[in-house]
Amino acid sequence: MICPNPKLVRLLLVSALAGIASSALVLAQGCCGDTGARTGGCTREVTTTGHSDNLVHNCSHSADVKVSRSAAPLPRLVQTVLSNYAELQSALAQDSMEKAKIAAAALLKSVRTDTDDLLPPGASQAARVLAESADLAEARSSFKELSEILIAHLKARKLGFGEYHEAYCSMAKASWLQAERTIVNPYMGKQMLHCGQLKS
DSSP states (O other): OOOOOHHHHHHHHHHHHHHHHHHHHHHHHHHHHTTOOOSSOEEEEEEEOTTOOOEEEEEEEOSOOOOOOOSOOOOHHHHHHHHHHHHHHHHHHTTOHHHHHHHHHHHHHHHTTOOSOOSOTTHHHHHHHHHTOOSHHHHHHHHHHHHHHHHHHHHHTTOOOTTOEEEEETTTTEEEEESOSSOOOTTTGGGGTTOSEEOO
């Protein structure tokens, strides 16, 4: 029988443990690396028990995570109207009456195709007044009325806002819908483009 050298045994054990720790570190990095680009820090915790190779990984990101909006898809007509509405909101935020006129005409056209009463009764009238607006002040006033009608209707029907968020400006005392998470104010335009806050 050959007696192993104690120093050799100790060296082999240290090497084996170092290999396990190295593998654990690689696995822990993979925990955070699989998600792609991150804007925040990541903390990792690796736990080993005795000589077992079982590893417990706890990974938390401080990056902002975009929460998916889980509401049911909006009816196609409502999606079209909101898309036209968003074009109008963007045009008003840019102080462009020319673009606002084009977007308002498209909005009115889509609202008039509502044969199933998917939209509120006042939407057609508000869209018509918007399309006939002579200047930005008038267009913004009509946009405010249309926004109130649409938001109240979508909430009452519990349809949600789809990909859009409700925003509010205390200076204009008015709400609107927008796709961006950064405020783009259609009432204040370039003068105070980012004035307001998201409500949803």
